[in-house]
Amino acid sequence: MTTRDERIARIVAAGCRAPSVHNTQPWSVRVEDHGHLTVRADPSRQLDRCDPQGREMFISCGAFLLNLRVGAAHEGLDAHVQLSPDPDDLLLAARVTLDDRGAPSTFDPALFRALTSRRTVRGGAAARPLQSPDVERLRRAVVLEHADVVFLGPHDAARGRLVSAMRRAEALALGDDALLAQDRSWLGVSRDRVDGVPVDAMGGWFRESVVDQHSLDRDVASGARTFETGATSALLTTPQDGPRHWLVVGQALERMLLVATTRGIQASFATRVLENPATRAEVERAFHLDSRAQVLLRFRYGSGAPFTPRREPDDVIRAGSHGSHDQGAAPDRDEDRTGRSS
Incomplete structure (x- = not known):
């Protein structure tokens, strides 16, 4: 007979299949009594050079939360998620209650199957625009x-300005030795690691981190040049910035990616342009947004991209009692310190 601990471990394993910036997997889970989970950002896995506010870290944690919900539904449980960014505990992401007394949340079983088959595409493969029904499916996933x-x-008409901003962000990044050094510690790593992006998953453009300095700029391969093609791109937005908004958009991103996977669609990310405050603002102007740009990605029909490794649940689940805080410096915040999710 399956124990509750085994079910929780499988749910956390589903969460761990979420995408994360540089495959840093910046999340940890504390299992409390009676099926309560506390999800926290892990500051030891934050990319402090390109992500000093923790925006991408919390987006990654949001994707983890969506997968927890899908994994719980697969186990016949309803995962009630309360987003909980807290000015007194800046690493707290959410509190999750697993309930087996009510009907599980409504998730298409195909989304659970997509957890293991979803892949991030790296490199500049040719692509054609998405069909209109698929675009609408992806839009509904985000809005949900x-x-x-x-x-x-x-x-x-905005494509030219977008590509221009991406090129500028890439050029600026190539002049930042500290940022490139941080990239080097996570990109093109050995398959023996349980995190980071292995060299064979880099799309064929990455050769050797010591002698091939320019290849360390990940968006040269998966960024501006590929966004010049005829593929469909998407920009995910939120009304404001701050941890709660980042967690919301992370869940929207992962639901969209899972729906895309069920349709034979893969995505590649362009992160650099939104990491630089100046070029992020330029992108927002290009789209005439009165909201904040959070995630930029490009789609293609296809399958077969290399997988990236994941940590085991035992490495993610932390022991401890309710209310205890993980140690580590919290990222800076500039907005939305009091937001709560219903």
């Missing part, structure tokens, strides 16, 4: 998680 999305077709 209370975020918004703007799609960009091959002839959209």
Whole structure:
């Protein structure tokens, strides 16, 4: 007979399949009594050079939360998620209650199957625009998680300004030795690691981190040049910035990626342009947004990209009692310190 601890371990394993910036997997889980989980950001896995506020770290944690919900539904449990960014505990992401007394949340079983088959595409494979019904499916997935999305077709007038901003962000990053050194510690790593992006998953453009300095700029391969093609791109947005908004958009992102996987669609990310405050603002102006740009990605029909490794649940689950705090410096915040999720 399956024990509750075994079910929780499987749910956490589902969470661990979430995408994360540089495959840092910046989350930890504390299992409390009676099926209560506390999800926290792990500051030891924060990319402090390119992500000093923790925006990408919390987006990654949001994707983890969505997968927890899908994994719980697969186990016949309803996962009630309360987003809990707290000015007194800046690493706290959410409190999750697993309930087996009510009907599980409504998730298509295909989304659980997509957890293990979803892949991030790296490199510049040719792609054609998505079909309109698929674009609408992806839009609905984002809206269901209370975020918004703007799609960009091959002839959209904003594409030129977007590519220009991406090129500028890439050029600026290449002059930042500390940022490139941080990239080097996570990209093109050995398959023996349980985190980071292995060299064989880098799309063929990455050769050797010591002698091939320019290849350390991940968006040269998966960024501006590929966004010049005829593929469909998407920009996920939220009304404001802050931990709660980042967690919301992370869940929206992962639901969209899982729906895309069920349709034979893969995605590649362009993160650099939104990491630089100046080029992020330029992207927002290009799309005439009165909201904040959070995630930029490009789609293609296809399958077969290399997988990236994941930590085991035992490495993610922390022992301890309710209310105890993980140690570590919290990232800076500039907005939305009091937000709560219903």
